[in-house]
Ligand code: ZN
């Protein structure tokens with residue numbers, strides 16, 4: 732079994748720690764801060780084997796150097812972002828496989844939020860660590876990529892098996908749900924999901940992970956073929972990437 736530990740840090744970030752109890756290898760994904768990671772390592776008696784970064788933003792790589800210095804771990808991140816990733820050891824590309832004991836993660840390039848964004852897909856373990864590409868009922872802002880790139884990246888993730896758990900890096904769910912409902916008010920799954928996540932957040936419980944199936948039912952950025960979203964944007968029958976671009980702009984101003 733792959734142990735997955737979710738650590739909430741900063742305002743709305745999640746750090747994920749993965750541990751394989753057979754090989755005793757441990758990985759951390761997008762460590763914004765070192766102390767919460769060191770605390771888990773000490774508490775569990777684990778040793779950090781490596782860091783996986785999804786992209787170069789500080790809230791995803793902030794603890795790279797401190798953790799490397801204190802644990803001797805190796806750092807994996809997009810080869811194309813080598814110069815922007817502190818302490819990078821191994822540059823990864825589309826199709827590369829990273830092993831944590833017997834557990835395998837495929838590297839999938841998902842440009843859009845940044846040009847060098849990658850996600851880590853553990854097919855056997857049914858877990859996707861998707862950084863700032865896909866959020867629960869949302870997607871990342873387009874800082875560097877084009878809408879066409881981000882649309883293609885999201886289509887790749889949408890095509891994963893429905894049961895895959897979506898571990899994104901931010902707890903943006905409640906705000907995303909409100910926006911989603913504003914562009915698709917008649918979506919009954921969305922209406923239900925808003926009730927659920929409102930209750931969870933009121934109790935300070937994480938709404939992450941969701942699943943690919945839930946995102947297909949509720950995430951407007953996975954639903955640009957929805958007639959009611961197209962109507963809302965005045966783009967009935969438009970090309971999907973055009974609808975996506977308009978939807979992303981609408982969210983930027985929301
Ligand atoms: Zn980011």
Ligand code: FE
Pocket residue numbers: 788790791863900901
């Ligand atoms: Fe972020």
